[in-house]
Amino acid sequence: MEELSAKELRDKIAARQISSLEATEAVFKRIDKLEPVIGAYISTYHDLALEKAADVDRRIAAGQSVGQLAGVPVALKDNMCTTFGATTCASRILENFHAPYNATVVEKLLAADAVIVGKANMDEFAMGSSTENSGLKQTINPWDASRVPGGSSGGSCAAVAGRLCFAALGSDTGGSIRQPASFCGVVGLKPTYGCVSRYGLVAYGSSLDQIGPITQTVTDSALMMNVIAGHDPADSTSVDENISPVFDYLEKLYEPLDKLTIAIVPQFAAGADRQVQKAITEAIDVYKKLGAEIIEVNMPHLDYAIAAYYLIATAEASSNLARYDGVHYGHRSEKAEDYIEVYSKSRAEAFGKEVKRRIMLGTYALSSGYYDAYYLKALKVRNLIRADFTGVFEKCDCIMMPVSPTTAFKIGEKVDDPLTMYLSDIYTIAANLAGIPGISVPCGFDDNNLPIGLQILAPAFGEDKLLRIARMFENQTDWHKRKAPDIS
Amino acid sequence: MAKKIDQNQVIKVAKLSRLDLTEDEVQEFTGQLSAILDYVEKMNELDTAGVEPLAHCLPVSNVLREDSAKESLGTEKVLANAPQRDDEFFKVPKILDDGSGA
Amino acid sequence: MSSDLHYKLIVGLEIHVQLCTKSKMFCGCAVEFGQKPNSRVCPVCLGMPGVLPVMNKQAFEYAVLVGLALNCEIAQFTKWDRKSYYYPDLPKNYQISQYDLPLSANGYIEIPLESGKTKNISIIRAHLEEDAGKNLHTAGNFSQVDLNRTGTPLLEIVTEPDMNSAAEVRALAVELQRMVRFLGVSEADMQKGHMRFEPNINLIITRDGTEYRTPIVEIKNLNSFRALERSVDYEQARQLDEFLENGVVMGMGNKTTRGWDDEKEITVLQREKEEAHDYRYFPDPDLVPVKMTPQWLSEIQGRLCELPIKRQLRYVDQYKLSDYDAGVLTADRSTSDLFDEAVKAGAEPKRLCNIITQTGLKIANEKGCSAGDLGLKAQSVANLAGMIEGGTISAGSAGQIFEAMVETGKEPEVLAEELNLIQKSDAGELEAIVDKVLADNPKAVDDVTGGGKKSKKARGFLLGQVMQKSKGQANPKVVSEILVKKLG
């Protein structure tokens, strides 16, 4: 059963060939067996999930209408607020934080009758590319226990790859869905900024953050988008139907694409590992064979994306994370002797190193005397990067490049060298700066049998087309069918 | 080469950030932040004169809601996560200065 | 040692005015004073992880309305910025405010001077921001935080340092209070902290032909007219003393902040935090800009009314009311509206003014409302004034009728009958009474006709007798005329 995709499972549950209860119990059986090794979850909700599953089964049996994800066990990244359980962001500062409200995406999943299995591990406050920055636990890559699952949505991707759920939600600020998806051999979509409500997503870089699906197939990704996309009046930055028409992404998936022009950025992509480059080239050949036209473009400002990103994201983060001060909720230091120390000691005790580093960097970039040289300059560079995309998208339907220069690296390999870690985000960050959608689809394996992801980028609010392009590839290849072994 | 940021600046930024760093952390961050700031200098290769800063990619403005009052959370839920409370108030060590800046 | 010394007081004001919207600026919590602590708080104004602000349209329009009343230019494009500082009553540890693009700027306010003239004080800017909560320090060894006020829309108005006396500072404060009340955008209740003032004060001193400037002092958070006026007076004297003693001039120290001790009536130097004033403003990525269209602006413009100062001047100019009376009538909108409408309905302005400022305000004070809110129709009040004017009732009984109008809601004509207050003006009827009085008082008649010293007194006596005989209902004017006819 765990070989089924989310959509296949949903259809079988609807047809009463499998019950949601069976599916959910099967998932928890795998969790019992594999979670001690994989470490994908910060919390799981066994009783709550079974209750929901039983309810869905009952309603299906009674012939009542159910939602699009009826009975499908899914996972959430633990930076989405839920009224059940804790919402920790993998930080000790929120270890015992119980949100009094549900994130909009959580409400939408529940309304779609998904069964929420648990909340997945991540880099603390989504700051990282390996999930090693979790303040609460370690997650390994299901393909190789000595390697990282990527990050920051490493728990969500490991859970999907390890089949500890049928689909998951992650969040992507600089590649945090796409990069772990590529490391774990699953499909990860970062939607256009404004496409999915951020209400209830614990903010890291507010102008960059987007929630998106992590799934086994492109079809599942479309199904998840059907549930989570759309305008939310509680999020001023979520766009309405005038800007982003709400599609039935599943239905759109099967519309033929008559002419497809793909742009590649050879100089830029040349920085990737040889094996990664080879897999990408072969993937593009698949499209070529299907009749796509490939054009080579130059995007001169992409090289500056990391610099701009690490100033903008950290500037916003320094402000977004100011609220964790031990006054109204979250960890409070017992050593604080005055109210200033409540702030400085609580934060020093409970934030991990990467979080502190980014808060420091962002504070510095915004502080008087440095604002123009760092923050403002980065915003200008951001505009140049967006202009690069706008120009290229006039000539093509999508851009293809690697997701990451390497496959999953070893646990501990880069953890003491933040800059090197940052530099590995080179291919994913620009999409966040430009606000455009991007997807990672499995496109091969390296010599160590580690998955490689193909990244496809599309114009803003072009998710429908992006998913169709991705599905074309999936139709022609079997990479997505390879499953990670059950490691113990 | 001179460091982009020195220990005193790191200490100042830590204060602004309300982070009580250890000496080791100050030292470590001084090196790491210097390396990162060195790297981001790369942006100066680009002439951005006349380029508008882009804070937001959204083609959206005037998102406004009607002025109607809704139910609040309720005092108990408001205080449910409070590390310390005093009756219906959040409780903090005595505030001596007046830092209110509204 | 004698020297030639002059000085000039220079004061600019920063004023915070709470807007009387139903809900807070960025969430749906009710704006209500005096509620149970932390009972008007939701995840948004509590700054919980994951929450997002959505702008209150009414608050924005109120702010624009005040901007227009202050003769400001209204920005076609405005945005929201975050201002960072840590304080327990500010749960996000940043305040959403406006930095470089305030919604209005470059205006002026006309204030009345004691001379009956007016003076224009320049307005640098007026912008919208959210209020903080309240820290209470009365509980002993710790402080308490109440967030009910957190997120209340606040208009910050900054004037040029155009005021040169404490009286002018007070006049501006009073004028602004009257203005925002007229516009219906704030209750402007000082006791509830709806208006808070921060004067910036220094002196230009000329001694022996050389000009000196004392360092600027900002006095924080004054919330009464009295404190405002007294603190400015105090600072003026203190700075002069300091200059004479130490010669401290501007440039030798930065701007200092002082607090007002209401009991001792002195200003006290406040300790500044080490890293004060690095607010790290940057555009709030959770909110989108506001663009003002010409249609929208003219719609808001349509809600402007004639400002109180203009009305006051018009009453003096057009109706020849005293400046004092005109000020009393224009102290609040509804009273002034009642006056204007009653004049339109035919009332003689001075007569009407007397009725409203004497009886009307007396009753209003007892009831704790304004004279305009007593529930009287302008036409009825105009009729009452007309009855005095026409001699139907005496000016003295008008008060009694006015009170009865408030009590019973009946029309003045009806009440005059019921209360037996209609004056006898019928010449025939009155002549009979006069004849009787003249016959009964020959001595007095002689005194009148004899002329000289006693004549005036005797005439008064006879008039009094007639009034007595008519039980006060004779129209004294008519009686006088009959007496003249009879006695010359």
Ligand SMILES: [Mg+2]
């Ligand atoms: Mg302010």
Ligand SMILES: [Zn+2]
């Ligand atoms: Zn609220």
